[in-house]
Amino acid sequence: MHDLKFIREHPEKFDAGLKARGLPAQSAGILRLDAERRQCVTQLQEWQKARNDASKQIGAAKGKGDDAAAQSLMQAVADLKQKIQDGEAREQSIDLKLNAALAAIPNLPLEDVPQGADEKDNCEVRRHGAPPQFSFAPKEHFDLGEALGLMDFETAAKLSGARFVVLKGALARLERALAAFMLDLHTQEFGYTEVAPPLMVRDDAMFGTAQLPKFAEDQFRTTNDMWLIPTAEVPLTNLVRESMLAEADLPLRFTAFTPCFRAEAGAAGRDTRGLIRMHQFAKVELVSIVTPENSDTEHERMTACAEEVLKRLGLHYRVMLLCTGDMGFAARKTYDLEVWLPGQKAFREISSCSQCGDFQARRMQARYRLKEDKNLQFAHTLNGSGLAVGRTMVAILENYQQADGSIAVPDALQPYLGGMKVIARNG
């Protein structure tokens, strides 16, 4: 949600930000509504004051027993009453339009975000490790998983349809192990607080993180009008909704391991095989609530936390700075972590770390009181995957596959798998 005052004072910056995202200028329309609203409000207030004054006089007159004076004052107020009612209705209708318009406008990119239309314009920031070398032709993860007898898309389709999977044995355990490994790292070494949040939320929460109103189509909705979370970003960030924090409380850092549910409405035909794009997947999420001046450093820190998971798993990856055209709605700057998949011979997104400025905080009224002057400010929010567990499993299968189709277990993971060193058929 944008600050009207900012749009009023910097309409050219506002439109430039939208343009960078490939959107038409909107400040003129917004400001017209804003001016209309203010004019309406000012007029309305005059009438309200007149009514309030008259009402007080009526009270006073009646107190003195001067019914005649009271009677004539009541006459005068009758006219005001109608005007006020009309004025309120008008203000309400303008507010409605203004809020609807504002709610549908994405966040503005920071200045150091590269201009671009789509993912082809993203910039590589750095690269870590090297692709593993194979003496055989590496397979894709679904071939490996199915051959192991531990990954079953056919049965999943019987139960739930396309884009679901049944994991068994060592792979089912691997999901749990990966989650535990990631959570331990983030909580014990990086200071995040582990949270087990609700997986179903109300409209307000989804509006707060900006899945609503624009992206209802991408979500699953229950019959009693709740939403299955598409990411733990939603409940974790909304932990601070409608709150007034103390500056000393910040930063707040939360992590959670949850399933995520996505309708994948516009993704027909994309990544139809394998675990890459599912209606339900597991993810460890990171969320930070910080003061504005710490936004940038926290963003780098969070990205580094996610990277550390890949480093310890010995996975080759690169860090991409997303261009203006590829960023999510609420983000003002985003780093994607892309892991190397030998089977696909491609880098694929495995984490996305975004800073949202006060965009989400405004939507959910998450404020904090400054130590200095006790003024209230909107907090800044950040979120990132640390990491997408399903895709991490894909990366491990493809990067650690061996000639016989078995999977070597990365050292860091072995303690979480009871010392298991290799995942083999029917293991």
Next chain:
RNA sequence: GGAUGGGUGGCCGAGUGGUUUAAGGCACCGGUCUUGAAAACCGGCGAGGGUGCAAGCUCUCCGUGAGUUCGAAUCUCACCCCAUCCGCCA
């Protein structure tokens, strides 16, 4: 699912039609006192908006929306949410 109670400022909590400009307390801030702190005492202290260079003036807000009234935290209706008990259930 059934029954009951309830939603008031950062928190607790009073308030059933007109000095409510929302009592009082806690927390917080400033001051007095003190070597310093605590205690005590004194004072200050809600949010959002409009207008103005500013000091200021002013409007709205007591879950949400509609209604009654000259005037609503207070009365009426609908809705939302929360709590407790019972039933069911992991």
